[in-house]
Amino acid sequence: xxxxxxxxxxxxxxxxxxxxxxxxxxxxxxxxxxxxxxxxxxxxxxxxxxxxxxxxxxxxxxxxxxxxxxxxxxxxxxxxxxxxxxxxxxxxxxxxxxxxxxxxxxxxxxxxxxxxxxxxxxxxxxxxxxxxxxxxxxxxxxxxxxxxxxxxxxxxxxxxxxxxxxxxxxxxxxxxxxxxxxxxxxxxxxxxxxxxxxxxxxxxxxxxxxxxxxxxxxxxxxxxxxxxxxxxxxxxxxxxxxxxxxxxxxxxxxxxxxxxxxxxxxxxxxxxxxxxxxxxxx
Numbered sequence: 001x002x003x004x005x006x007x008x009x010x011x012x013x014x015x016x017x018x019x020x021x022x023x024x025x026x027x028x029x030x031x032x033x034x035x036x037x038x039x040x041x042x043x044x045x046x047x048x049x050x051x052x053x054x055x056x057x058x059x060x061x062x063x064x065x066x067x068x069x070x071x072x073x074x075x076x077x078x079x080x081x082x083x084x085x086x087x088x089x090x091x092x093x094x095x096x097x098x099x100x101x102x103x104x105x106x107x108x109x110x111x112x113x114x115x116x117x118x119x120x121x122x123x124x125x126x127x128x129x130x131x132x133x134x135x136x137x138x139x140x141x142x143x144x145x146x147x148x149x150x151x152x153x154x155x156x157x158x159x160x161x162x163x164x165x166x167x168x169x170x171x172x173x174x175x176x177x178x179x180x181x182x183x184x185x186x187x188x189x190x191x192x193x194x195x196x197x198x199x200x201x202x203x204x205x206x207x208x209x210x211x212x213x214x215x216x217x218x219x220x221x222x223x224x225x226x227x228x229x230x231x232x233x234x235x236x237x238x239x240x241x242x243x244x245x246x247x248x249x250x251x252x253x254x255x256x257x258x259x260x261x262x263x264x265x266x267x268x269x270x271x272x273x274x275x276x277x278x279x280x281x282x
Contacts, residue, residue, distance in 0.1 A: 008211035014126030033221030042126030064234025154189025191260025
């Protein structure tokens with residue numbers, strides 16, 4: 001069963017995001033774009049999580065995927081997801097990273113939100129800022145349910161990416177430390193494509209995922225991942241991503257990397273741009 005997955009979008013509660021991002025509107029936009037499985041986004045935000053519980057129902061008991069309530073024949077299903085921003089100190093250095101999280105059930109999200117809600121302000125943004133290290137986050141999620149799926153977002157962007165020049169990391173192991181063994185994938189981001197990532201041997205054992213990171217309905221599906229699934233369940237998606245060798249990830253759908261932000265330096269208002277080699281000279 002060939003399925004197209006966009007596993008990273010945002011809600012109306014994230015900064016700089018469209019107020020039209022409601023679950024019914026997201027489902028309609030995904031259907032228009034040919035997306036079969038779309039992220040809920042932002043499940044840590046209390047108001048959005050209430051919206052998720054009100055609007056969605058599990059496609060079948062224990063499936064871990066959800067459809068709009070009252071839409072039994074829907075051809076668009078939702079996977080529980082969020083993006084979080086981690087800012088913390090480790091080894092005397094400031095570390096910054098964005099991570100994508102997928103939960104296997106509403107109950108797992110409720111437990112995580114309960115724990116984090118006691119320590120962090122989850123109401124401030126759909127993509128919350130947490131003073132939590134990456135390895136501790138992975139450990140906390142897996143303690144709730146071992147099927148949590150966690151991977152670094154847009155891995156090449158400068159400020160909040162595992163290979164970003166400003167993030168404080170030089171490798172996956174720098175970031176995830178003892179939890180590196182529980183990281184099974186990475187997200188390319190809009191400014192890179194699979195061919196660019198294949199040049200780094202450190203990524204060879206991980207699944208390559210592309211997602212839209214949409215902040216508006218029109219951008220849903222601008223990047224996506226094509227999977228071959230036996231069943232339409234969270235566990236099937238989890239297994240496809242965890243076991244790269246199984247070959248269930250067929251290919252990705254890519255935004256033109258030339259349209260991304262990070263290949264050249266410059267300033268729009270000054271009408272100036274230059275290649276990195278020139279930046280170093282200047």
